[in-house]
Amino acid sequence: xxxxxxxxxxxxxxxxxxxxxxxxxxxxxxxxxxxxxxxxxxxxxxxxxxxxxxxxxxxxxxxxxxxxxxxxxxxxxxxxxxxxxxxxxxxxxxxxxxxxxxxxxxxxxxxxxxxxxxxxxxxxxxxxxxxxxxxxxxxxxxxxxxxxxxxxxxxxxxxxxxxxxxxxxxxxxxxxxxxxxxxxxxxxxxxxxxxxxxxxxxxxxxxxx
Amino acid sequence: xxxxxxxxxxxxxxxxxxxxxxxxxxxxxxxxxxxxxxxxxxxxxxxxxxxxxxxxxxxxxxxxxxxxxxxxxxxxxxxxxxxxxxxxxxxxxxxxxxxxxxxxxxxxxxxxxxxxxxxxxxxxxxxxxxxxxxxxxxxxxxxxxxxxxxxxxxxxxxxxxxxxxxxxxxxxxxxxxxxxxxxxxxxxxxxxxxxxxxxxxxxxxxxxx
DNA sequence: CAGGTTACGTATTGATTGTTACGTTACCAA
DNA sequence: TTGGTAACGTAACAATCAATACGTAACCTG
Numbered sequence: 001x002x003x004x005x006x007x008x009x010x011x012x013x014x015x016x017x018x019x020x021x022x023x024x025x026x027x028x029x030x031x032x033x034x035x036x037x038x039x040x041x042x043x044x045x046x047x048x049x050x051x052x053x054x055x056x057x058x059x060x061x062x063x064x065x066x067x068x069x070x071x072x073x074x075x076x077x078x079x080x081x082x083x084x085x086x087x088x089x090x091x092x093x094x095x096x097x098x099x100x101x102x103x104x105x106x107x108x109x110x111x112x113x114x115x116x117x118x119x120x121x122x123x124x125x126x127x128x129x130x131x132x133x134x135x136x137x138x139x140x141x142x143x144x145x146x147x148x149x150x151x152x153x154x155x156x157x158x159x160x161x162x163x164x165x166x167x168x169x170x171x172x173x174x175x176x177x178x179x180x181x182x183x184x185x186x187x188x189x190x191x192x193x194x195x196x197x198x199x200x201x202x203x204x205x206x207x208x209x
Numbered sequence: 210x211x212x213x214x215x216x217x218x219x220x221x222x223x224x225x226x227x228x229x230x231x232x233x234x235x236x237x238x239x240x241x242x243x244x245x246x247x248x249x250x251x252x253x254x255x256x257x258x259x260x261x262x263x264x265x266x267x268x269x270x271x272x273x274x275x276x277x278x279x280x281x282x283x284x285x286x287x288x289x290x291x292x293x294x295x296x297x298x299x300x301x302x303x304x305x306x307x308x309x310x311x312x313x314x315x316x317x318x319x320x321x322x323x324x325x326x327x328x329x330x331x332x333x334x335x336x337x338x339x340x341x342x343x344x345x346x347x348x349x350x351x352x353x354x355x356x357x358x359x360x361x362x363x364x365x366x367x368x369x370x371x372x373x374x375x376x377x378x379x380x381x382x383x384x385x386x387x388x389x390x391x392x393x394x395x396x397x398x399x400x401x402x403x404x405x406x407x408x409x410x411x412x413x414x415x416x417x418x
Numbered sequence: 419c420a421g422g423t424t425a426c427g428t429a430t431t432g433a434t435t436g437t438t439a440c441g442t443t444a445c446c447a448a
Numbered sequence: 449t450t451g452g453t454a455a456c457g458t459a460a461c462a463a464t465c466a467a468t469a470c471g472t473a474a475c476c477t478g
Contacts, residue, residue, distance in 0.1 A: 010454025011444040032329030034244050038436055040331075049437070054455060059436065111328075119390055120241030120325040122249075133391050167388065167397060168404040174387040175380030181328055182342050188376060195377040195408055198415070202407035219424025220474040247466055258467070263425065268466065 017055055020045040022073075025066040030109040033063050033118045033128050063117070063128060067135065070113045077102050082142055088150030089200055092169060095143070096196060099173050100189035103180035110184075111177035114139070140170035160207035172196045226264055229254040231282075234275040239318040242272050242327045242337050272326070272337060276344065279322045286311050291351055297359030298409055301378060304352070305405060308382050309398035312389035320386035323348070349379035369416035381405040 023044045027036050038059060042049060056062040077098030084091050103111050114135040121129035144166035150156045176189050184192075232253045236245050247268060251258060265271040286307030293300050312320050323344040330338035353375035359365045385398050393401075 009446045009452065011456065013455065014444095030329065031331055035329060035331035035334065037331065037434080039434080048457065050456075050458095053437070115387065116329045119320075119328055119387065120239065120244060122240055122244035122246070125244065136387070136391055164400050165404065167393065168401050171384030171388050171401050172381065172405075173384070175382070175384030178324065178328065178345070178383040178387075179376065179380050182345055184376065191373050192377045192380050195374065195412055196381075196405075197408075198411035199404055199406075199408035202411060203404055206407070218422065218476045220426065222425065223474095246464080248464080257427065259426075259428095262467065 013055070015045075015047060015051065020047060020052075020055070021062075021065055021069050024062055025069050025113070026109065028063055028066050029070070029113040029116055032116055034121060034125050060128065064131065067113070067117070067131070071135075074102065074108075074113070078139070078142070082146045088147060088153075088155050089197075091146055091150075092143075092200070093193075093197055096169070096173065096176075096193035097190060099176055100186055100193050103177055103189060104184070104186040110180035110182075112173075115174060115177045116181065136170070136174070139173075140166050143169050157204055157207040159209065160204070165203060168199070169196075222264070224256060224260065229256060229261075229264070230271075230274055230278050233271055234278050234282075234322070235318065237272055237275050238279070238322040238325060241325055243330060243334050269337065273340065276322070276326070276340070280344075283311065283317075283322070287348070287351070291355045297356060297362075297364050298406075300355060300359075301352075301409070302402075302406055305378070305382065305385075305402035306399060308385055309395055309402050312386055312398060313393070313395040319389035319392075321382075324383060324386045325390065345379070345383070348382075349375050352378050366413055366416040368418070369413070374412060377408070378405075 023046075024041055027040055027044045030036075031040070038049065038052070041052065041059075041062070045052065052062065056065060078095060081091055081094035081098050084094055086094070099112075109116065114132055117132050118125065118129045144162045147156065147160075147162035147165055151158065151160055151162060156162075172193070176184075176192055179192065180189060232255075233250055236249055236253045239245075240249070247258065247261070250261065250268075250271070254261065261271065265274060287304060290300055290303035290307050293303055295303070308321075318325065323341055326341050327334065327338045353371045356365065356369075356371035356374055360367065360369055360371060365371075381402070385393075385401055388401065389398060
């Protein structure tokens with residue numbers, strides 16, 4: 001579409017699209033989709049409007065591209081945790097502790113782009129809000145899938161509702177994201193995660209009945 | 210300031226400011242501060258721009274007024290729960306279960322205005338974002354205060370960190386707010402709250418050492 | 419009934435929003 | 449060297465944003 005690979009003739013691009021996208025992502029992460037104006041993007045990316053539009057079509061496409069970029073560069077901790085060859089409870093611990101760190105990285109906006117990007121939106125931007133909601137639901141589904149694997153392996157009680165537990169864990173991570181936005185430190189989030197994990201044993205016991 | 214009480218001369222207001230404020234609050238709740246345009250407010254409130262500006266100064270003041278209105282009309286469940294003459298654990302249960310219901314009221318936007326209003330904002334609206342952050346922190350402080358009361362009453366272990374536990378509970382409620390936005394039902398949120406409360410006994414045991 | 423005061427309706431303001439013509443420049447293939 | 453192609457820089461676009469003049473209408477006090 002935008003011909004990011006080898007060009008087939010024509011004047012070469014005078015900037016690095018990957019670096020520009022990275023700058024845009026960080027700006028969207030900090031201010032959200034709608035509150036990030038093209039003037040701000042222009043300055044942060046170091047580009048003129050036609051450069052942005054030529055490379056990324058429009059603001060909405062740029063944002064969607066930024067979401068993919070975010071997923072590829074900032075959410076690795078979650079994929080790693082959920083696919084780690086460790087017991088289920090340990091995987092979940094890795095997930096929450098990874099979030100505690102990822103949501104409070106120095107030099108990066110606090111929290112998660114999938115949440116900060118847009119919780120509420122104008123009617124015109126509801127497509128964006130829906131896409132972010134889809135990302136959040138996918139995260140929850142990934143947790144549920146990992147829990148389901150553990151249950152099938154006999155590691156978790158057969159009577160356990162993985163959807164219910166996944167909703168709790170996803171909710172905790174979303175709360176951590178807001179806490180990070182509000183100034184919570186890495187240690188604060190780790191403590192929060194630790195408390196959240198204290199529910200684990202009790203839930204296992206309950207489901208075993 | 211806007212002379213909401215008895216007027217001292219002059220043409221009387223042709224609309225009910227309380228009803229107009231209520232309509233504005235619901236719109237802000239749904240779309241957030243910045244994404245709610247004056248055109249939308251105008252239609253929802255049934256007013257002309259000068260009517261709005263004469264009664265509420267400007268958009269920012271209107272929003273701040275909406276926050277107070279929200280606090281007065283929609284957050285009663287939290288104040289009730291935290292001041293109920295019941296044991297601490299029961300008060301927290303009332304709080305979370307009240308949130309489960311309040312965040313999923315039919316005919317109302319999902320979640321909490323203090324979160325939907327603005328998590329991320331443009332540089333111009335950061336004052337609003339800061340005010341919302343202050344509301345969220347006040348909620349957490351109110352939880353911490355209730356926990357502190359329980360600890361002083363000898364109901365909770367003396368070694369318990371109420372700030373830490375309050376941060377967990379506030380985080381859970383914030384997560385519930387996002388889950389509500391993403392379509393979770395009242396029952397979903399009740400289940401989430403129930404799981405969150407499962408951490409209670411474990412935390413008490415830990416703090417008792 | 420006159421004077422003071424406040425809200426009304428209509429129409430419009432300047433600024434900012436995202437987006438795009440248009441003419442030029444720089445590369446590749448032939 | 450020529451033709452094709454695509455990104456360049458400059459400048460401006462229509463639409464929407466929040467906010468306001470301005471003249472009129474409606475109430476209370478004296």
